[in-house]
Amino acid sequence: MEFRNSGRLEDQIVQNQFTAYLRIAVRRKVKDVLNKRKKWRQTEMLTDFQEVGPWEWQRAIRTQDPAEVFAELEALKALLAELSSRDRGIFLGRALYGWDFEMLGRAYGLTYQGTAAVYHRVLRRLRQVLGRECT
Template identity: 40%
Template sequence: MYYRNDGKGESNITQNGFTAYLLSAVARRKADYLHAKQRRQAREVLTDPDDLSTEESPGISDPTDLLCCIENAALDEALNRISERDRYIFFSRVLHGRSFHELALELDLGYQGVAAAYHRVCKKVKEATGRDVK
Protein backbone atom coordinates (compact mmCIF):
# COMPACT_ATOMS: atom_id res chain seq x y z
CA MET A 1 0.00 0.00 0.00
CA TYR A 2 2.16 2.89 1.21
CA TYR A 3 5.09 3.26 3.53
CA ARG A 4 4.76 4.80 6.97
CA ASN A 5 7.76 5.94 8.94
CA ASP A 6 8.60 4.38 12.28
CA GLY A 7 6.34 6.80 14.21
CA LYS A 8 9.06 7.70 16.68
CA GLY A 9 9.28 11.37 17.44
CA GLU A 10 6.78 14.16 17.24
CA SER A 11 7.45 15.05 13.57
CA ASN A 12 7.02 11.44 12.41
CA ILE A 13 3.78 11.07 14.36
CA THR A 14 2.52 14.34 12.89
CA GLN A 15 3.54 13.28 9.38
CA ASN A 16 1.75 9.93 9.74
CA GLY A 17 -1.39 11.71 10.90
CA PHE A 18 -1.30 14.21 8.06
CA THR A 19 -0.63 11.50 5.46
CA ALA A 20 -3.64 9.55 6.74
CA TYR A 21 -5.78 12.71 6.63
CA LEU A 22 -4.64 13.49 3.08
CA LEU A 23 -5.30 9.97 1.82
CA SER A 24 -8.82 9.98 3.24
CA ALA A 25 -9.50 13.50 1.87
CA VAL A 26 -8.42 12.46 -1.63
CA ALA A 27 -10.49 9.25 -1.43
CA ARG A 28 -13.58 11.17 -0.25
CA ARG A 29 -13.18 13.77 -3.00
CA LYS A 30 -12.84 11.04 -5.61
CA ALA A 31 -15.99 9.32 -4.32
CA ASP A 32 -17.91 12.63 -4.31
CA TYR A 33 -16.79 13.38 -7.87
CA LEU A 34 -17.82 9.94 -9.14
CA HIS A 35 -21.17 10.11 -7.32
CA ALA A 36 -21.93 13.55 -8.78
CA LYS A 37 -20.98 12.37 -12.25
CA GLN A 38 -23.27 9.33 -11.96
CA ARG A 39 -26.17 11.52 -10.76
CA ARG A 40 -25.59 13.95 -13.63
CA GLN A 41 -25.52 11.12 -16.17
CA ALA A 42 -28.76 9.69 -14.78
CA ARG A 43 -30.59 13.04 -15.13
CA GLU A 44 -29.19 14.48 -18.35
CA VAL A 45 -29.18 13.44 -21.97
CA LEU A 46 -25.53 13.31 -22.87
CA THR A 47 -24.39 14.87 -26.11
CA ASP A 48 -20.67 15.36 -25.47
CA PRO A 49 -18.65 12.44 -26.93
CA ASP A 50 -16.35 12.49 -23.89
CA ASP A 51 -19.32 11.87 -21.58
CA LEU A 52 -20.70 8.98 -23.63
CA SER A 53 -18.18 6.46 -22.33
CA THR A 54 -19.62 3.13 -21.27
CA GLU A 55 -17.07 2.62 -18.55
CA GLU A 56 -18.77 1.20 -15.45
CA SER A 57 -16.62 2.82 -12.78
CA PRO A 58 -14.58 5.67 -14.16
CA GLY A 59 -11.63 6.62 -12.01
CA ILE A 60 -9.32 9.53 -11.59
CA SER A 61 -5.91 8.21 -12.52
CA ASP A 62 -4.31 11.40 -13.82
CA PRO A 63 -3.24 13.93 -11.18
CA THR A 64 -4.32 16.82 -13.43
CA ASP A 65 -7.89 15.43 -13.47
CA LEU A 66 -7.83 15.35 -9.70
CA LEU A 67 -6.68 18.99 -9.58
CA CYS A 68 -9.64 19.98 -11.74
CA CYS A 69 -12.03 18.40 -9.25
CA ILE A 70 -10.71 19.91 -6.05
CA GLU A 71 -13.16 22.44 -4.67
CA ASN A 72 -11.03 23.81 -1.89
CA ALA A 73 -9.48 26.93 -3.40
CA ALA A 74 -6.65 27.10 -0.88
CA LEU A 75 -5.63 23.52 -1.55
CA ASP A 76 -5.88 24.04 -5.29
CA GLU A 77 -3.75 27.17 -5.06
CA ALA A 78 -1.14 25.43 -2.90
CA LEU A 79 -0.87 22.50 -5.31
CA ASN A 80 -0.56 24.84 -8.29
CA ARG A 81 2.27 26.80 -6.64
CA ILE A 82 4.56 23.80 -6.24
CA SER A 83 6.84 22.65 -9.02
CA GLU A 84 5.74 19.96 -11.45
CA ARG A 85 8.37 17.54 -10.13
CA ASP A 86 7.30 18.02 -6.52
CA ARG A 87 3.64 17.65 -7.51
CA TYR A 88 4.51 14.41 -9.35
CA ILE A 89 6.32 13.08 -6.28
CA PHE A 90 3.38 14.03 -4.05
CA PHE A 91 0.68 12.43 -6.22
CA SER A 92 2.78 9.34 -6.95
CA ARG A 93 3.22 8.81 -3.24
CA VAL A 94 -0.34 9.63 -2.14
CA LEU A 95 -2.40 8.18 -4.99
CA HIS A 96 -0.23 5.30 -6.16
CA GLY A 97 1.62 4.43 -2.95
CA ARG A 98 5.04 4.53 -4.59
CA SER A 99 8.09 4.41 -2.35
CA PHE A 100 10.71 7.12 -2.05
CA HIS A 101 13.26 4.64 -3.37
CA GLU A 102 11.23 3.96 -6.55
CA LEU A 103 10.73 7.66 -7.18
CA ALA A 104 14.41 8.40 -6.52
CA LEU A 105 15.46 5.89 -9.16
CA GLU A 106 12.89 7.15 -11.67
CA LEU A 107 13.70 10.84 -11.19
CA ASP A 108 17.46 10.34 -10.80
CA LEU A 109 17.42 11.91 -7.35
CA GLY A 110 18.60 10.69 -3.99
CA TYR A 111 16.26 9.07 -1.50
CA GLN A 112 16.60 12.06 0.84
CA GLY A 113 15.87 14.48 -2.02
CA VAL A 114 12.59 12.75 -2.86
CA ALA A 115 11.62 12.47 0.82
CA ALA A 116 12.42 16.16 1.36
CA ALA A 117 10.34 17.18 -1.68
CA TYR A 118 7.39 15.10 -0.48
CA HIS A 119 7.50 16.49 3.05
CA ARG A 120 7.93 20.03 1.71
CA VAL A 121 4.73 19.64 -0.33
CA CYS A 122 2.90 18.17 2.67
CA LYS A 123 3.99 21.15 4.76
CA LYS A 124 2.78 23.64 2.11
CA VAL A 125 -0.56 21.87 1.81
CA LYS A 126 -0.93 21.78 5.57
CA GLU A 127 -0.19 25.51 5.81
CA ALA A 128 -2.57 26.35 2.95
CA THR A 129 -5.49 24.39 4.38
CA GLY A 130 -4.95 25.65 7.91
CA ARG A 131 -5.58 22.19 9.29
CA ASP A 132 -3.64 21.29 12.41
CA VAL A 133 -2.83 17.59 12.23
CA LYS A 134 -2.37 15.74 15.49
Protein backbone atom coordinates (compact mmCIF):
# COMPACT_ATOMS: atom_id res chain seq x y z
CA MET A 1 0.00 0.00 0.00
CA GLU A 2 1.41 3.36 -1.00
CA PHE A 3 1.36 6.26 1.38
CA ARG A 4 3.17 9.53 1.60
CA ASN A 5 5.30 9.99 4.67
CA SER A 6 5.25 13.21 6.60
CA GLY A 7 8.94 13.92 6.01
CA ARG A 8 9.50 14.91 9.61
CA LEU A 9 11.67 12.02 10.77
CA GLU A 10 15.28 11.72 9.64
CA ASP A 11 14.64 8.40 7.81
CA GLN A 12 11.68 9.90 5.99
CA ILE A 13 13.69 12.94 4.92
CA VAL A 14 16.42 10.73 3.48
CA GLN A 15 13.81 8.54 1.77
CA ASN A 16 12.12 11.55 0.21
CA GLN A 17 15.45 12.94 -1.02
CA PHE A 18 16.43 9.58 -2.51
CA THR A 19 13.05 9.20 -4.20
CA ALA A 20 13.38 12.68 -5.71
CA TYR A 21 16.91 11.82 -6.89
CA LEU A 22 15.68 8.62 -8.56
CA ARG A 23 12.83 10.39 -10.31
CA ILE A 24 15.16 13.02 -11.72
CA ALA A 25 17.74 10.41 -12.77
CA VAL A 26 15.14 8.30 -14.57
CA ARG A 27 13.66 11.37 -16.28
CA ARG A 28 17.11 12.45 -17.48
CA LYS A 29 17.97 8.96 -18.73
CA VAL A 30 14.72 8.73 -20.71
CA LYS A 31 15.38 12.16 -22.18
CA ASP A 32 18.94 11.14 -23.16
CA VAL A 33 17.76 7.94 -24.85
CA LEU A 34 15.06 9.78 -26.79
CA ASN A 35 17.54 12.46 -27.87
CA LYS A 36 20.00 9.80 -29.08
CA ARG A 37 17.26 8.11 -31.10
CA LYS A 38 16.22 11.45 -32.58
CA LYS A 39 19.82 12.31 -33.49
CA TRP A 40 20.34 8.86 -35.03
CA ARG A 41 17.20 9.23 -37.16
CA GLN A 42 18.36 12.63 -38.37
CA THR A 43 21.82 11.40 -39.40
CA GLU A 44 21.04 7.93 -40.73
CA MET A 45 19.80 7.39 -44.24
CA LEU A 46 17.00 4.88 -44.56
CA THR A 47 17.42 2.23 -47.19
CA ASP A 48 14.78 1.41 -49.78
CA PHE A 49 14.41 -2.23 -48.83
CA GLN A 50 13.54 -1.37 -45.21
CA GLU A 51 10.31 0.24 -46.37
CA VAL A 52 9.09 -2.78 -48.32
CA GLY A 53 8.58 -6.44 -47.50
CA PRO A 54 11.59 -8.73 -47.09
CA TRP A 55 11.48 -10.17 -50.62
CA GLU A 56 10.01 -7.27 -52.60
CA TRP A 57 13.39 -5.64 -53.25
CA GLN A 58 14.69 -8.93 -54.69
CA ARG A 59 11.64 -9.14 -56.94
CA ALA A 60 12.34 -5.57 -58.10
CA ILE A 61 15.90 -6.56 -59.01
CA ARG A 62 14.67 -9.63 -60.93
CA THR A 63 12.30 -7.50 -63.01
CA GLN A 64 15.06 -5.09 -64.07
CA ASP A 65 16.84 -5.47 -67.36
CA PRO A 66 19.85 -7.77 -66.77
CA ALA A 67 22.11 -5.52 -68.83
CA GLU A 68 21.18 -2.56 -66.62
CA VAL A 69 21.90 -4.54 -63.45
CA PHE A 70 25.23 -5.70 -64.89
CA ALA A 71 26.17 -2.12 -65.80
CA GLU A 72 25.36 -0.93 -62.29
CA LEU A 73 27.44 -3.73 -60.78
CA GLU A 74 30.37 -2.83 -63.02
CA ALA A 75 30.06 0.84 -62.05
CA LEU A 76 29.97 -0.14 -58.37
CA LYS A 77 33.00 -2.38 -58.83
CA ALA A 78 34.92 0.43 -60.55
CA LEU A 79 34.00 2.91 -57.83
CA LEU A 80 35.04 0.53 -55.05
CA ALA A 81 38.35 -0.11 -56.83
CA GLU A 82 39.23 3.59 -56.92
CA LEU A 83 38.36 4.20 -53.23
CA SER A 84 41.05 4.16 -50.59
CA SER A 85 41.12 1.08 -48.37
CA ARG A 86 39.80 3.15 -45.45
CA ASP A 87 36.84 4.54 -47.42
CA ARG A 88 36.08 1.13 -48.91
CA GLY A 89 36.26 -0.54 -45.47
CA ILE A 90 33.95 2.02 -43.88
CA PHE A 91 31.43 1.85 -46.73
CA LEU A 92 31.33 -1.95 -46.88
CA GLY A 93 31.32 -2.31 -43.09
CA ARG A 94 28.31 -0.03 -42.83
CA ALA A 95 26.43 -1.10 -45.96
CA LEU A 96 27.00 -4.86 -45.84
CA TYR A 97 27.49 -5.66 -42.18
CA GLY A 98 25.53 -2.84 -40.53
CA TRP A 99 28.38 -1.90 -38.20
CA ASP A 100 27.85 1.38 -36.39
CA PHE A 101 29.99 4.44 -36.97
CA GLU A 102 31.57 4.29 -33.51
CA MET A 103 32.94 0.79 -34.06
CA LEU A 104 34.18 1.64 -37.55
CA GLY A 105 35.71 4.85 -36.23
CA ARG A 106 37.65 2.98 -33.55
CA ALA A 107 38.93 0.53 -36.16
CA TYR A 108 40.15 3.32 -38.47
CA GLY A 109 41.15 5.88 -35.83
CA LEU A 110 38.33 8.32 -36.61
CA THR A 111 35.59 9.96 -34.61
CA TYR A 112 31.93 9.06 -35.04
CA GLN A 113 31.32 12.16 -37.17
CA GLY A 114 34.44 11.59 -39.24
CA THR A 115 33.37 8.04 -40.01
CA ALA A 116 29.84 9.17 -40.88
CA ALA A 117 31.26 11.86 -43.17
CA VAL A 118 33.41 9.32 -45.03
CA TYR A 119 30.41 7.00 -45.45
CA HIS A 120 28.13 9.74 -46.76
CA ARG A 121 30.82 11.01 -49.16
CA VAL A 122 31.10 7.51 -50.64
CA LEU A 123 27.30 7.36 -50.95
CA ARG A 124 27.26 10.71 -52.73
CA ARG A 125 29.91 9.50 -55.19
CA LEU A 126 27.97 6.29 -55.73
CA ARG A 127 24.82 8.28 -56.52
CA GLN A 128 26.75 10.37 -59.02
CA VAL A 129 28.17 7.28 -60.71
CA LEU A 130 24.84 5.46 -60.85
CA GLY A 131 22.83 8.59 -61.55
CA ARG A 132 19.99 7.67 -59.19
CA GLU A 133 19.04 7.17 -55.55
CA CYS A 134 20.85 4.26 -53.93
CA THR A 135 20.95 2.69 -50.48
